[in-house]
Amino acid sequence: MNHNKKALLAIFGASLLFIGSCQQGPKKDEPTEPTPEKVSPPEGIISLEESKSLYDNYTRNRVSMIEQFEMEQNPDEKFIPARFTAFTYADMKKYMAYVEQEAEAAGVEVASLRLYFANYPNKPDFPDGKKVVHPRQNSIFIVPTTMMDGKEYGFYIAADGKAKPIKDVVGSPEDGGMQEANTSKASMVPALFQNGDRSLNLNHGGSGPPPYTDF
Secondary structure, X not given: OHHHHHHHHHXXXXXXXXXXXXXXXXXXXXXXXXXXXXXXXXXXXXXXXXXXXXXXXXXXHHHHHHHHHHHHXXXXXXXXXXXXXXXXXHHHHXXXXXXXXHHHHHOOOOOEEEEEEEEXXXXXXXXXXXXXXXXXXXXXXXXXXEEEOOEEEEEEEOOOOXXXXXXXXXXXHHHOOOHHHHHHHHOOHHHHOOOOOEOOOEOOOEEEOOOOXXX
């Protein structure tokens, strides 16, 4: 009798477990984050050896010329040429997002980013009132480009929201324009961004002379 009771209790318990598992139903797989696709190295990646060679070429062929020029301009002041310009990774991501946002709103696609060589003035302030942190030092500024009429141009966003070529405002003798006309255009620049026009050019990165370099 006791044996039969134990058997019945075992069967009853197993039944309860089975019913409970049926009511819970099958567990759903929890959603997982998709694995990001691996990015292949861009064709422009160069080796450390080539990087060092390029850096040393600049040292031999440019730095001494810059030092000599600056010594002639300011004999009583030692000048150490800058060797790099740096933007934080966060700032570059924000800049790229801003350029894409403005280009999309204007109905154009960004074709490339041009890095123009530049030289800071020997003045305390820029025309817009910002402080010149590194007077006389070389630098770069970045200009996004787009295709217009089959040609690639650096562009800005005009007050009407359209993308327009920078050269139409500031011009240059290389464009075939006359120097007098370009001077007239250049005089328009201070007023250019007072009426809603927006520049997409990036500068004011951090720069440094040796020994704060990687090479």
